[in-house]
Amino acid sequence: MARIGIVTCSNCTQDTNCAAVVCLADMRKRQGFFERYRPHVALDLVGIINCAGCPTLAAPEKILRKVRAVAEFKLDALHFSYCMTALCPFLDMYKKAVKKEYPELEMVFGTHKPLEKKEFQAQVGELLCPSISVPRAMTDLIKEGR
Ligand code: SF4
Numbered sequence: 001m002a003r004i005g006i007v008t009c010s011n012c013t014q015d016t017n018c019a020a021v022v023c024l025a026d027m028r029k030r031q032g033f034f035e036r037y038r039p040h041v042a043l044d045l046v047g048i049i050n051c052a053g054c055p056t057l058a059a060p061e062k063i064l065r066k067v068r069a070v071a072e073f074k075l076d077a078l079h080f081s082y083c084m085t086a087l088c089p090f091l092d093m094y095k096k097a098v099k100k101e102y103p104e105l106e107m108v109f110g111t112h113k114p115l116e117k118k119e120f121q122a123q124v125g126e127l128l129c130p131s132i133s134v135p136r137a138m139t140d141l142i143k144e145g146r
């Protein structure tokens, strides 16, 4: 059996409401970055957690609070989600921080089958900051009332 933890990008899972369904589907189907496990090895998903959020240039170790939530439970491998690998500028720093704290823990950089990276980045950018029909916010009401 392989005990697996997944850490995802907060922007993707929180701001765009992704429940990691594609990560989990490919884990069930042993596709993408789950192909690496041999067919007879059962996959046990110990937990999924999102990252500590941007920006973490000043304190990349912040990720450890999140990783600890799965790493402390006899984990065999920690997968960084596809969205993290495609979007996160802090990935190398996270990798170093996790390696230092959990030297024995295997890290895998990916989950579901990779998509075309530039297109994925553009699509997520549009979800986070839509160019068309930007929703009105409290700021608009405040400014209109002044
Ligand atoms: S870009 Fe990186 S630090 Fe920012 S929310 Fe995504 S994974 Fe977290």
Ligand code: SF4
Pocket (backbone or CB within 6 Å): 008, 009, 012, 013, 018, 019, 020, 021, 022, 023, 081, 082, 083, 084, 111, 112
């Ligand atoms: S890798 Fe894809 S399915 Fe998994 S959490 Fe990120 S956006 Fe969602």
